[in-house]
Amino acid sequence: MTDMDSRSRPRLPRGVKLRHDDVRGRWTLLAPERIFAVDATAATVLQLCDGERDLAAIVAELAQRYNAPEAVIEKDVVAMLADLKAKRVLET
């Protein structure tokens, strides 16, 4: 179960930063005492989690960008964001 719905506006809280690690050539999510390696797709999702867009808008944008059905995108995005929320590196 997740308390996220299409009107949730996910965002990175203060103290969590999406940053490109130039030395290792990959995206990372920097958090207190944690470093999460983030693949390019996840980085794209997180760049859209700006606290302005709601989940519906994020899913619509990704569906267009990746030319995939919204239902498929939504399932993946919600799973990813719920996981990050449980780790306290994402707020909705």
Added chain:
Amino acid sequence: MTAHAPPSPAPPIGVLVELTHRCPLGCPYCSNPVSLERPAAELGTQTWTRIFTEAAALGALHVHLSGGEPTARRDIAEIVRGAAQAGLYTNLITSGVGLSEKRWSAIVEAGLDHAQLSFQGADQATNDRLAHYDSAWERKRAFAAMVTNAGLPLTINAVISRGNLHQVGAFIDLAVELGARRLEVAHTQYYGWALANRAALMPPRKEVEESIALVEGARTRLKGRLVIDMVIPDYYARYPKPCAGGWGRMAINVSPSGKALPCHAAESIPGLEFWNVRERSLAEIWRDNPAFQAFRGTDWMQEPCRSCERREIDWGGCRCQALALVGAAAATDPACHKSPHHARIAATAAAEAEADASAIRWRSYKDKVEA
């Protein structure tokens, strides 16, 4: 020729800087060396800023601003600014007792990302007794409020020893009450001053196991609200902790006077020469300092580490602990059950825990600074 030079090691993930050894508290579990460095020997703001730039270029992502008490530095805000501008994720590790609203605001404005606040007890009497500082409890609580009011993530670091082991549940409640995102239940590690105080601090095994079960239950209950990390007392462990993630592998420490170290106790190992960041770049030290190469990787290992399937998980455990307890820095850390010395150190711990409270030796910066 350099044809046989070792390949460049993978870059460090983080750098821990001990900005000063000065500290207002007198914690008996202090893991800093028994002999502390003088204020006059401390690096200046410009040198720290250069180190941050070098660390980021080398590949470090996190910087941990520690000590001693890092806010004892008058230039702490400028130091934070230097680290943030270098692109590092900045973590302030503090006792929280000496910071005014004004100085805290300057630190936040300078770009601090995260604060880690230590607690010595989960109530006033225990906290102030173990911190050896009278108003520490009230000051720490006030600091926690300043952190959360600024919107920064707060970690509570509860340092556990025999005198407060019964408070693990109360520490979890305290972290929730103070609005922390993260709690470290950190059993004392016995280095430096803490090793000299071990008999007064070592907890009994049974209570340690109960506290571990309690934390595991709380993790489930508080999922999504509070992240709880736990460092167990390794005398009672089955496998050793991979100290610093492996020697010269993940982390680099810099002492107040600029000595670069693979871990903050590394100077206890004789025969190693640690280069100083005043004279060499961090990249050069990381790659070329023989002290960083001494226990890097697995080539240095003896049995039972050498043929162990966990050799690249535990990395042999801790070199300083092997030296302190077995007398040989290249031996298997006796925290490992495969060490021939493991039974002896577990028995020592149990005996010390059972013996009635030995006198605690409080740390005092003024008395213990090196001449």
